[in-house]
Amino acid sequence: MLLLNTMAEFSNISLNLSTDVNVNDVRPRSRSNKNRANKKFNHKEKFVPAHTKVERREESSPKEDNRKRKLSDNAEISHGKKPKSDMVISSLFRKNPEIPEVLSSKVETVSENVFTGETFKELPLHPFLISNLEEKQGFKQMTEVQKKAIPVLLKKKDALIKSQTGSGKTLAYAVPIVQMLQSRKLKIKRDDGPYALIIVPTRELVLQSYDTFVKLLRTFIWIVPGCLMGGEKRKAEKSRLRKGVNILVATPGRLMDHIKFTSVLHLARIQWLVIDEADRLLELGYERDIALILNALKSQCPDPPQTVLLSATLTDGVERLSSITLDNPEHICVGELADTLQQPNGSTDSSQENFTLPSQLKQYFIVTPCKLRLVTLAALMLWKCKYSGCSSKMIIFMSTQDSVHFHSKLLNQVLGPAHNIKRTLTQMALGQDESSEDGVELKDMSESTIYQLHGDMQQKDRTNTFNKFAKATSGVLLCTDVAARGLDLPHVDWIVQYTSPGATVDYIHRVGRTARAGTKGQSVLFLMPSEVTYIQELNKHKISLDQMDVSSVLEPLLLHVQDLPQPQDVTSKRQIPKTVEEAATFLQDRFEECVLNDKDMNILASKGFQSYIRAYATYSKEVKNIFKVSDLHLGHVAKSFALRVAPAMVHNATATLALKHKKKTSNRPDNFRQVTLSEYSSGLQAANCNVKTKPSIKRKFKTKLKWK
Numbered sequence: 001m002l003l004l005n006t007m008a009e010f011s012n013i014s015l016n017l018s019t020d021v022n023v024n025d026v027r028p029r030s031r032s033n034k035n036r037a038n039k040k041f042n043h044k045e046k047f048v049p050a051h052t053k054v055e056r057r058e059e060s061s062p063k064e065d066n067r068k069r070k071l072s073d074n075a076e077i078s079h080g081k082k083p084k085s086d087m088v089i090s091s092l093f094r095k096n097p098e099i100p101e102v103l104s105s106k107v108e109t110v111s112e113n114v115f116t117g118e119t120f121k122e123l124p125l126h127p128f129l130i131s132n133l134e135e136k137q138g139f140k141q142m143t144e145v146q147k148k149a150i151p152v153l154l155k156k157k158d159a160l161i162k163s164q165t166g167s168g169k170t171l172a173y174a175v176p177i178v179q180m181l182q183s184r185k186l187k188i189k190r191d192d193g194p195y196a197l198i199i200v201p202t203r204e205l206v207l208q209s210y211d212t213f214v215k216l217l218r219t220f221i222w223i224v225p226g227c228l229m230g231g232e233k234r235k236a237e238k239s240r241l242r243k244g245v246n247i248l249v250a251t252p253g254r255l256m257d258h259i260k261f262t263s264v265l266h267l268a269r270i271q272w273l274v275i276d277e278a279d280r281l282l283e284l285g286y287e288r289d290i291a292l293i294l295n296a297l298k299s300q301c302p303d304p305p306q307t308v309l310l311s312a313t314l315t316d317g318v319e320r321l322s323s324i325t326l327d328n329p330e331h332i333c334v335g336e337l338a339d340t341l342q343q344p345n346g347s348t349d350s351s352q353e354n355f356t357l358p359s360q361l362k363q364y365f366i367v368t369p370c371k372l373r374l375v376t377l378a379a380l381m382l383w384k385c386k387y388s389g390c391s392s393k394m395i396i397f398m399s400t401q402d403s404v405h406f407h408s409k410l411l412n413q414v415l416g417p418a419h420n421i422k423r424t425l426t427q428m429a430l431g432q433d434e435s436s437e438d439g440v441e442l443k444d445m446s447e448s449t450i451y452q453l454h455g456d457m458q459q460k461d462r463t464n465t466f467n468k469f470a471k472a473t474s475g476v477l478l479c480t481d482v483a484a485r486g487l488d489l490p491h492v493d494w495i496v497q498y499t500s501p502g503a504t505v506d507y508i509h510r511v512g513r514t515a516r517a518g519t520k521g522q523s524v525l526f527l528m529p530s531e532v533t534y535i536q537e538l539n540k541h542k543i544s545l546d547q548m549d550v551s552s553v554l555e556p557l558l559l560h561v562q563d564l565p566q567p568q569d570v571t572s573k574r575q576i577p578k579t580v581e582e583a584a585t586f587l588q589d590r591f592e593e594c595v596l597n598d599k600d601m602n603i604l605a606s607k608g609f610q611s612y613i614r615a616y617a618t619y620s621k622e623v624k625n626i627f628k629v630s631d632l633h634l635g636h637v638a639k640s641f642a643l644r645v646a647p648a649m650v651h652n653a654t655a656t657l658a659l660k661h662k663k664k665t666s667n668r669p670d671n672f673r674q675v676t677l678s679e680y681s682s683g684l685q686a687a688n689c690n691v692k693t694k695p696s697i698k699r700k701f702k703t704k705l706k707w708k
């Protein structure tokens with residue numbers, strides 16, 4: 001009887017909605033296109049799936065909040081049971097803030113040519129090296145940075161190299177090292193030990209740079225590359241060092257560990273020192289390790305090594321480091337405005353700096369109310385990986401490890417294989433049933449595996465994910481900023497920044513994972529209505545983005561829910577959502593049920609929620625006025641983590657945090673460094689190392705390093 005009543009209730013609502021919510025034609029007349037969607041979200045009737053037997057209401061009073069919290073507590077201890085019949089669930093489309101008019105100026109971007117039209121033959125390189133590059137690896141022409149940097153480095157000059165992401169900086173330093181090592185009159189031997197030292201911030205980057213050397217050295221097999229990184233067994237690394245390594249690629253922490261404790265590692269023959277992603281290394285507080293490495297080199301090498309610092313974004317810190325570590329360096333900056341941006345002393349002002357991004361990169365932003373974030377993300381994934389005709393390869397950046405962990409599980413469970421069926425393009429267009437033989441078969445999300453990558457994973461899982469995603473032709477990688485720098489994952493079509501990066505340099509590196517080496521790519525930045533002035537912040541650095549309409553992005557949800565296996569009995573078929581809003585609500589319910597009915601998922605969601613709020617309080621001073629934790633509506637954030645209410649246990653802590661942030665926004669919470677550093681941890685004590693402020697970096701290097 002109850003079921004029949006509920007069905008009747010549902011069918012009424014459903015009938016109402018069928019005339020009410022049509023994405024294309026119900027739009028307030030007085031507003032621009034961009035704002036129509038929002039207006040519609042704010043004012044439509046709500047879709048209430050009957051089976052959940054819940055009351056959907058507006059955002060509640062404090063009294064109601066308490067009640068909700070109690071319900072949440074109950075939910076936490078009653079996992080596996082059905083939702084309580086009187087649970088209050090906030091509607092997805094009500095009480096959202098207005099989406100403000102976004103003023104994104106069309107800024108004149110700084111362009112940089114990637115390729116030069118000139119071949120490697122034009123350089124004084126060994127013919128084997130040229131044939132390796134051109135024939136074996138298919139590099140038919142040099143990139144700008146390679147053309148400028150290789151001759152300089154072959155002359156044994158120190159250099160500070162800056163060029164856009166994906167422009168081939170790795171070969172720009174690797175080719176000269178291989179050329180000079182193979183040309184030594186006295187052929188080098190394996191047990192000579194290292195001649196070149198390459199320092200990079202992450203383990204994945206170690207593997208990638210090492211791989212570049214392995215490929216280049218195929219014709220010079222007597223030169224042996226090797227790598228050291230956190231997460232690997234020290235014993236195995238020691239035995240490799242004992243056998244002999246001539247080119248050593250390492251993360252700073254693990255390298256320092258071996259310098260201290262591995263007696264077979266000696267640095268007396270080091271002639272090249274390369275610090276890649278130099279600005280990142282300094283940001284992460286590795287300057288202490290780098291200072292110690294430089295001191296070790298100083299004490300062991302008779303002559304200072306030729307030193308090269310590289311990045312797509314060189315910050316003030318790197319300029320200071322370069323002024324101390326580089327001897328009369330060449331500044332190699334690729335890009336039209338490179339010369340004009342330089343200060344007379346060779347430094348750059350990062351607050352004013354214009355960054356170059358690949359011209360083939362199309363950048364978008366999407367303004368979505370907090371409550372709709374999760375369904376909007378799901379819709380974007382479905383659109384690009386299932387309904388766009390060809391399956392994309394997508395990287396989604398999130399702010400914390402817990403957030404990545406939670407979302408990858410949730411999205412896998414709700415959008416994963418069990419919930420997908422195949423349909424054909426023609427079937428969808430013609431509304432035919434699935435028996436039709438015609439049409440193009442679409443890939444479903446089950447063929448687009450969802451991967452995760454963050455600093456809290458076992459090294460073997462990290463490497464496994466990295467390799468699998470690198471080889472995959474489609475799929476979605478959810479990750480933290482551990483994947484933002486330097487990684488060269490082929491054929492990535494879309495970069496999604498689900499949480500804003502804050503610093504512009506981080507934006508540059510994240511989007512730089514696509515549109516590499518002349519290929520096409522697209523990126524989308526998620527913003528909440530309170531955050532839209534971030535666009536102007538990006539515009540200041542000559543970064544231009546177009547707006548995506550949130551209602552268009554949500555449209556694939558309707559196709560998706562209609563694709564799901566339908567209930568057999570005729571009455572329940574009425575439950576099939578008929579509008580985009582119904583579909584979004586239906587999917588949000590699936591997400592919420594998944595969290596409510598599974599204890600582990602509930603814990604993951606709560607942790608994700610907490611860490612998201614904490615990370616939100618750590619935005620840098622440049623953008624702290626845009627990303628204010630006090631602007632967050634905790635109930636809405638909870639909804640975006642598929643939690644029906646904000647977890648009780650963090651309510652007070654978060655409120656205090658918000659208050660603190662309001663009072664003294666520049667004070668970062670203690671855990672900030674640990675959270676950030678752990679993403680890049682090389683397996684040592686990085687999380688505990690002291691992050692010094694910029695002036696002390698200078699002091700440290702000045703006092704300790706006296707080669708010059």
Ligand SMILES: Nc1ncnc2c1ncn2[C@@H]1O[C@H](COP(=O)(O)OP(=O)(O)OP(=O)(O)O)[C@@H](O)[C@H]1O
Nearest residue numbers: 139141142143165166167168169170312486488517
């Ligand atoms: N001359 C070339 N021709 C074609 N492809 C090239 C050439 N040089 C490098 N590449 C390819 O370009 C891609 C990007 O190179 P690389 O990773 O060195 O870029 P990067 O400038 O270091 O980027 P990031 O700043 O993101 O670290 C790699 O896949 C590399 O194999």
